[in-house]
Amino acid sequence: MILLAILLPFGSFLFLGVSVWVFMKEVLTVHVYPAITHPVRIHMMHYLFELVITWGNLLEKMKICSMPKFFRFVQDRVVSKKNPGVLVEDLRFGTIPVRLFQPKAASCIPRRGIIFYHGGGCAFGGLDCYHNICSFLARETDSVLLSVGYRKLPDHHHPVAFRDCLSASIHFLKTLNTYGVDPSRVVVCGESVGAGAVAMVSQVLLGRQDLPQLRAQVLIYPALQLINFQLPSYRQNQDVPFLSRKFLMTLVCKNLAIDLSWQDTMLKGSCIHPDAWKKYRKWLSSDNIPQRFRRQESQPQFPAPFNEAAYLETKHVLDAELSPLLADDKTIAQLPEAFLVSCEHDVLRDDVLLYKKRLEDQGVPVTWHHVEDGFHGCILLFDKIFSFPCAREVMDSTVSYIKGI
Template sequence: MILMITLFTTATFLVLGVSVWVLIKEILTVHVPPPIPQRVKFHMLHYFFQLTIALGNVLEKMKICPMPRFFCFIQDLLVSKNNFGVLVKNMHFGTIPVRLFQPKATSSGPRKGIIFYHGGGGVFGSLDSYHNTCSYLAHETDSVVMAVGYRKLPDHHHPTAYHDCLNATVHFLKELKTYGVDPARVVVSGESIGAGAAAIIAQVVLARKDLPQFRAQVLINPVVQGVNFQLPSYQQYSDVPFLSRKFLMTCACKYLAIDQSWKDAMLKGTFIPPDHWKKYAKWLSSDNIPQRFKSQGRQPEFPGPFNESAYLETNHIFSLETSPLLADDKIIAQLPETFLVSSEYDVLRDDTLLYKKRLEEQGVPVTWCHLEDGFHGCIVLFDKNALSFPCSKKAMSSTVSFIKGI
């Protein structure tokens, strides 16, 4: 009994200590951009986000539970699932968990199909945390939605998530009739790293003549390159809440199984061989970003002096399974109509702008929604009532509008 009381007391003081430390840090160091409304609410959400990570890191250091697993546990625990009147079915395609969302009403013919890959940097996110996003999409667009529960950290690194998404997608595309989906109206979509997976898989499926081709791709705040971390948005919003540049690079290194000691080389671009930059600068340079998104002042030298050791440790970043922005023009030109969502207060804003430019230059029709008051991950808050933001609802309504229109 004394031991249990001691352990409980110690745990309580530990949680309180971490909570106070994170709160002080939130108050003193976190800056919420003025255009974002409801700043107190924003601070509260970011505080609990950071607190969950901090507690997860403590548990990981104590070898009790890995931080990603703890975060996902808390994230899923807090989810209040809403089916929005659609039928929901948990399934497995082989060993890959998927969740199917189907409208209840009968249809006179096959429906649109939406394949959705969730966000979370390969660290967070799950079928549960994006349940409401998918069920709402199914209801509002009268579509069959298939969400993929791909494997992620801490147990699985790249390219496991990509392979899971691809394998589940191929299975679904081969069985569209079973799910009442029109092969000519299938949309591949995702958010954050899931949007990056959607961009990759849209390119891969082009070469699969045995599969129906996608009618459109919907990419919400996508990760489409891991080469240039000195783009304007990476500099302007390096410390933006929810996804700072440092946190992004930490997640990227963990996901890609790159030692954290190479983060500085990745940041400065010293891992980029001169011949690679000569080839890719026309797509990756900050010169491709419209002037209105750039701040004045001296820009850092990029890329830095080449470090061959850094390249050997990180060269899989140049793979199309990691950076779909680097695909040849002939591949980009074949991609389907695209809907892009970017958020102003997001380090990944310029990834979207670069991909938009590439698509448009190759004649791909692009519809672009830029959230002037948006931040990374805001779409998942679209139905959270008091915890929602205008940008959350705009991201969702614009996405629904685009899909309904195809």
């Protein structure tokens, strides 16, 4: 009882202190552009997001629970799963958990298939968190959808997540008849880091004679390169909600098992070997970004003077599995048609613009949808009480495109 009497006031004081500290950080450092609809609402949602992350970091420091696991625990508890019009089945493809969504209505012909990879920086998200998004896509497009629950931080680092997405996709493609899927209409779809996996899987599966060819790739604000963090969108949106540039760098370093002390060096590009930049600048330079997205601002020197020690620690960022924008022209030219979604207030906006240019330069058909008031991660809020018009716009445009396949 004495111990309880001591711990209760201490716990209350700690909770209040953390809440106030996160609130002050939200007010002083987070930038919400006036163009974003419901700015107060987004501040509220981001404050709760940061509060959960902060508590997760505290629990991790006390060696009680890792931050990603705590965040996923909270994230999954706030999702009220809905299955109107679809049948849902949890399966395992080997060690990989997957979730199958099938329309309840009978169909006399094989349906379209969707393979979906969720976002979350390889730290957050999961089958439950993205359940309603997948249910909505399957129902509205009348498709059989497979959601892949790839393994994540802190127990698994790159390339585990990508390999899980690839393995689950191959298994599904080999058994399409089992699920009533038309092999000529399989779409691979993803959000954020999951959209990056879409690009990587699409490249790896090219030329596989034993598998049906993918009909289309759908990338919703994807992460497609880990080299140029000085693109206009990375600087313009470095303090926006849900994915600041600093938070992005932290997730990248943790997933690649790179010490966080190298963040600033990576940010400036000092770890990029001059020969590598000479080869890749034609694809990754800010000069490839349309003028209307660049604004009137000074362009920092990139890359900064070469640091060999940083290069040796981080050179795996040049792997095409991590940066699919680095694939050669021959590979890009063979890719299936693409639907790309970009959000104006997103650090990853320019990754989309660079990928769009690469595809179009090689003659690959591209449908591009740009959301002027959009922000990173918005689709997770499309069916919530505190929803945003941009979230619905992204979902509706994605459904419209897939239905045309």
